[in-house]
Amino acid sequence: MNIRKLFLFAFWTGCCLTSTLYAQERAKPKNGEGVSTFLQRFGYTSRAAQKEFLEINKGKLTRDGGLILGRSYRLPTGKKSGKKARAGSRKTSVVEPLFGPAYQNVSVRSHELEGACLYLVSGHGGPDPGAIGKVGNRELHEDEYAYDIILRLGRALMEKGAKVHIIIQDEKDGIRDDRYLSNSDRETCLGQTIPLDQIARLQQRCDAINRLTYKDKEKYKRAIFIHVDSRGHKDQVDVFFYHSPGSKLGKRLTENIHKTFERKYDKHQPNRGFRGTVSERSLYVLKKSNPAAAFLELGNIQNERDRKRLVIPSNRQALADWICQGIIKDFKGQR
Known part of the structure; x- marks a missing residue:
């Protein structure tokens, strides 16, 4: 050469x-x-x-x-996933890796929640597991079950065309179909480490929501907070709902979700009745976050019957679907 x-x-x-x-x-x-x-x-x-x-x-x-x-x-060198939707076109599918490999591809089945923006927050997380129940030698942590239901709710809302922000995130745990969910402290608040101090932890998630609401252009903005209660072993409770004192939109949202639960119980367990309640409560996250919000306690993690609402995957899905239907009712009834 x-x-x-x-x-x-x-x-x-x-x-x-x-x-x-x-x-x-x-x-x-x-x-x-x-x-x-x-x-x-x-x-x-x-x-x-x-x-x-x-x-x-x-x-x-x-x-x-x-x-x-x-x-x-x-940034990765591999192939990007899909193409951006053209301006004015409607999405027919969404990819959300937080849902895990089996559930990350979401088909948008309808657009009945188009124009709605939801901020979904599962309780506790990171260094704080929340309420802890026990089944044999297994520990059931509140934050894991609340997170799984939040993910399922987020997916159900996306299927209806809603814009969804999942505030507490675990990059590894997607939607899980196990009865007993493994425990971890990996959760973050939109990528930020969750502090141990309670007030700092709650303020962090409120700040995250408020930053997003400032940017989001949708007129209908609502926050959903999901928790699991801890009471005596014999105390069986239904799902109960809180809204911020004086919040007309928060009250309407919680009442619409509550009524949906009443209808579902009348249909699936007609002789049982539903004893969940709606009430005002001055909870920190309800006072400090800007959007109208509903705060749900899904049951007593210490009670054996209430735990079935949490550990059976199809029940977790039903909870998510019913909350979603309550939000749809609220969205369609807005003035």
Whole structure:
């Protein structure tokens, strides 16, 4: 090979290497973004893309696997998932990695919640498991069951065309069809580490909601908070609902969800009756978050019968579906 050919070969090889290096795009996360939401912004929604991202950015994440504001991250080189919808076109499907591989592909079956924006918050999380029940040697943590139901609710709302923000997130746990859910402290608040201090923890999620509501353009904005109660072993309770004192929209939302539960119990357990209640309560998250909100306590984790509402996957799905139907009723009845 003569000198001229050798020079050309080296030149083109250098060009190829340079283009490969520049193809490795970099970007900085926005405030509140976790790995999945950060990647989703650039069209990467597959598990393979998430895995590659974690590998090529080793040592640049927090101890809990979160992103650091101001830090530049390399984006995956793999194929992006799908195309962005054209302006004015309706989505027919959504990909949400938080739901897990089996459930992340969501078909938009209707558009009856188009124009609705929901902020979904599962109670506790991170260093705080919430209420703890026991079945044999197993510990049942409130935050795991509340989170699974929140994910199921989010998916049901997306199927109806709603815009959904899942405030408390676990990058690993998607929707799970197990009776006994494994416990962890991986949960974050939109990618941020959840503090142990109770007030700081509650304020963090309210701040996250309020930042989003400031940006979201939808007229119908509602927050849903889901918790599990802890009482004496003999105390069987139905789902009960709270709204902020003086909130007309919050009261209407909780009443619409409550009425949906009443109808479902009349249909599926006609001789049982439904004893869940709606009432005002000055809870921190209801006072400090901007959207009208409903706060649900789904049952007593210490009571054997109430636990069936939580540990049986089809029951968790039913709870999510009924809450969704109550939100649809509220959305359609708005003035």
